[in-house]
Amino acid sequence: MxxxxxxxxxxxxxxxxxxxxxxxxxxxxxxxxxxxxxxxxxxxxxxxxxxxxxxxxxxxxxxxxxxxxxxxxxxxxxxxxxxxxxxxxxxxxxxxxxxxxxGHGMEYVGMNVKYAPLAKEQVREAVRFAIDYNAILQGVLRGEGLPLQTFIPSGYLGHNRALPFKQDLNKARQLLAEGGYPNGFEVELATQAPHASRPDVAQVIQDNLGKVGIKVKITTGTGAVVLPKYREQGLQMVLWGWGVDYPDPDALAKPFADGTIRQLAYRNAWMDPKATDLTKKAALERDPARRIAMYKELTELVAHKGPFAILYQFADxxxxxxxxxxxxxxxxxxxxxxxxxxxxxxxx
The missing domain is CATH 3.40.190.10 (Periplasmic binding protein-like II)
Structure with missing residues (x-):
């Protein structure tokens, strides 16, 4: 050496x-x-x-x-x-x-708010209500995964068991209209291939969103091709996954909620001052009960206002x-x- x-x-x-x-x-x-x-x-x-x-x-x-x-x-x-x-x-x-x-992570759809339609909270919420989560879990994954719609997985302090989204196409159409896109829009969804599940999950999402007028074009590539574009906010929509780097909810709150660091929120051009502030305060809070309450508030904020549709928790x-x-x-x-x-x- x-x-x-x-x-x-x-x-x-x-x-x-x-x-x-x-x-x-x-x-x-x-x-x-x-x-x-x-x-x-x-x-x-x-x-x-x-x-x-x-x-x-x-x-x-x-x-x-x-x-x-x-x-x-x-x-x-x-x-x-x-x-x-x-x-x-x-x-x-x-x-x-x-x-x-x-597993210690989750699969999600990221929505870049630099892309005009996805800048609207109603449109991002419409995407969440258009997805058939059960079809992904039971159809593509054959039950090899856990239901999860917030960013802290099961087994971690602050895990929020709430499942606020179930496919509701009428609600999705209503939200699209409220967001100014009653006839839908076109969007490009990037994901990884070859991969054991992502190409098939992407097909489900394409079909789901198509039912409410969102025309999805799927593009695929290896991680070496897709990730550099994603890291520079260069994708409109992405199907990807995230794993826990250290066994604490802060390892998830920072990437998903803190827009000041170059992680997932940043990659989707999302910056929410309240979410960023809450992330920083929760990391320093020493009382477990208070931390849990703070992460409950934060996970709910990101679930409805953030740039993600969280699909499921991994199974290895x-x-x-x-x-x-x-x-x-x-x-x-x-x-x-x-x-x-x-x-x-x-x-x-």
């Missing part, structure tokens, strides 16, 4: 493509968007891990993952679609196990060969995290 340090940068450039850790595995090969190949560290201070080699392959297409899993080319797939997992359950495919656990799901033991998600937040030292392959 020392030989790669240049003045002032502490080896950061070298570490972009290399590893210098002391964990249970040694990085042998890494190819961007292709593969991570690791071997067990024989000098690891807690002992050599049971599995001597871990290969993580980047397979963006869920169908390719399924074929590789059923063929035995891979042992674990964690990005199959909910439909695929349901088919595996129904068929009782031998040799495969499915694990589903509640993966399918693995039955001989894989100990493959459990560790205490993770915004990312998958697995303790590879607990994994073993036990063939009967």
């Amino acid at each position: 020392e030989q790669h340090i240049r003045e002032g940068e502490l080896g950061v450039d070298w570490l972009k493509d290399h590893s210098a850790g002391s964990g249970p595995y040694i990085l042998m090969r890494w190819e961007r968007n292709e593969v991570v190949d690791m071997v067990a560290n024989a000098t690891y201070w807690r002992g050599i891990p049971p599995v001597k080699r871990i290969v993580i392959r980047d397979m963006p297409e869920p169908s390719a993952q399924r074929i590789a899993l059923e063929r035995g080319d891979i042992d674990v797939a964690w990005d199959l679609t909910a439909q695929m997992r349901q088919e595996i359950r129904t068929a009782k495919t031998p040799g495969l196990n499915i694990v589903v656990v509640p 799901a993966w399918v693995l060969r039955s001989y894989v033991k100990g493959f459990e998600e560790a205490a993770a937040l915004a990312t998958f995290h697995f303790d590879f030292t607990k994994i073993s392959k036990v063939r009967q």
Whole structure:
């Protein structure tokens, strides 16, 4: 490591493509968007891990993952679609196990208020009432998700269980008229593809909004393509997700409600002084009961006035060969995290 340090940068450039850790595995090969190949560290201070080699392959297409899993080319797939997992359950495919656990984040539609129609609160509320949330949860996700319409997920202090929106097309049309768009409008919805669920969810939203006169054009791209535009307020409407960075409601209030930081509210050009002020005060409040009350007020404000339609809370799901033991998600937040030292392959 020392030989790669240049003045002032502490080896950061070298570490972009290399590893210098002391964990249970040694990085042998890494190819961007292709593969991570690791071997067990024989000098690891807690002992050599049971599995001597871990290969993580980047397979963006869920169908390719399924074929590789059923063929035995891979042992674990964690990005199959909910439909695929349901088919595996129904068929009782031998040799495969499915694990589903509640996730630490949510899927949402972001609405950029720089785009004239979405600048109107009534129009954004109309979008929320036009969406069939149950069709997404039960149809696309096959029940692998939790109902959620506010920005703090279940299990966190300040979680608001309220579900104020249920598809009501007449109410959506009324709100569009009040907002000055009785005949609807055209809008571009950007999302990620390939992805296990977003293209299908986008189709549901396109169909839902079309019923009230909002003509949705879906555009897709990888995260590397979509996110830079989103971060610079360059999208009219976006279907995306957000995970918790640290286990506190402030990790969600800041991105969703504080327009002064370059996060989700900013990306949708939304700035509400009351929401920003409440976010800052709630972060500093030491009394749990008062904090809960403050987050209740804040989540309700953002739910009705903000630039989001929150669709559901994630469920993390993966399918693995039955001989894989100990493959459990560790205490993770915004990312998958697995303790590879607990994994073993036990063939009967």
